[in-house]
Amino acid sequence: MEPGLQPRRQGVNVVRHAFAILLQGNLLEKLPLSNLKEIIINMTNNRKSPIEITNEDFKKVGYQLIDAISHFIDTIHERPVTTGESPKQIQSVLGNASLPQHGTSVSELFSRTSDLLFNHSLLNGHPKFLGYITSSPTPIGALADLLAAAVNPNVGANILSPIATAIEKQTVRWLAEFIGVSPTCGGIFVSGGNMANFTAFLAARTAKAPKNLKEDGLRNDHGEMVFYCSKATHTWIEKAAVLFGHGTKAIRWIPTDADNKMNIDILSQTINDDVKIGKMPFLVIGNAGDISTGVVDNLSAIAAICKAKDLWFHIDGAYGIPAAVIPEYKDLFDGIREADSIALDPHKWLYAPLEAGCILVKNPQHLIDTYSSHPVYYNFGNQDDELTVNYLEYGFQNSRGFRALKVWMALQQVGRDGYIEMIGEDISLSQLLFEEAKKHPELEEITQNLSITTLRYIPLGFTQIENNNKTYLNTLNQKLLNELQQGGEVFLSNAFVADKYCLRCCIVNFRTSSKDILEIVDIIVRAGRKVHKMLQSE
């Protein structure tokens, strides 16, 4: 017998079938009540649902799966980062069978599914994956997710998740300690950076808007609410402006200086100008590791402005703020203790498997003021213990999974020291890549901040050719990136820096080594020559 198919089911099916026939013929009513009761009792006595797996099968299939995953991790560096298959090719691998009518054995299902995932995925756990900002996932995080799913606490309310709520609270506190802000701040786990920033955006608005905002909505009676961020800010801010009813015109895009940091004088001036014309500034966003090049804004200067003008100071540290754990980088993040809220993304530089974002708020009462409501159908407020936290009052979600567990476990597996080592090495490797690009006659190094290096390919002797340099190099590097992304040897992304199309290498990957970096340089140059040759012959 295949795992997952139980002999008992047959008997149940016979009873179920008989029941269906009775139903169809409208014979049920004619049946004496005692018979009906007997049928139902028979059907559900010792109920074995089709979705249940026997203890033996669970272990057998579970161990097989763990073996397969372990082999996958062990050989990940030998696999292509991506197969580069088109959606059409993927579709043909998957087939387009319609919804199955009957069940399949669990063991067969797992062996088929793990093959599909191992062989047709982009592997961000590969040592040469340096694209966008997704990390290699911690193996302990994968196991923690399995454990969390097996127990399945609903971390929306304390009563539904006693230990999980306490663990999430502790994880939030640890993250605050990790980056060096007050452990008395509160916060909540969310799906990622966008949601963390959104959660803070609305808390900021509640804190600074007229008190009737909740009842009357955005009425602009006190002037249009406007907010400030640098041009390097991630696109979440536009989504927030649209989704939360402000419109993108309420965003004040502050230019950056030559070093890509927000220009503080212009920020201050723009706020003053807005106040003069009757607008209502309420929020300034500083970047701690901007999405393109990893630049950290002058956070203490922004903090001072916010303090002087009574504005909410939010830091988007989704990618970069974990670097504050490195003692030599502490000064760079000066000002984070002044922030009213900080978004960070454990699924980036803390290497948690997707999804895990977190928002830290200096005074968590602002979250409760924003998100709390007390419907009659919940009985969650019955514990007057001051430690009670019902996370549904802290953010968007009602039912919530146990995202904190994988972060809580990883923080304990390696401790602060382990993270200092890994994050520090990522930064060193990024610096190595920058230096290698600088040395190489066919590469131009562009920027290096935190663990992000941007560079581009320039054909030998090209700088002597006068005409159309810029457009050609942009086209060349764009095509080069496509070539690299399809090729499967390495995965990079792109950035525009001062109108230059660059290859962007972001190392949030505890598997990358210096050997990988040197090989990546060779791969880029080899592909660069090939693409240049192709473009020349067009």
Ligand SMILES: *Cc1c(COP(=O)(O)O)cnc(C)c1O
């Ligand atoms: C990645 C990133 C985001 C978005 O985070 P998601 O987890 O993708 O939602 C926002 N801001 C910055 C600076 C980021 O690096």
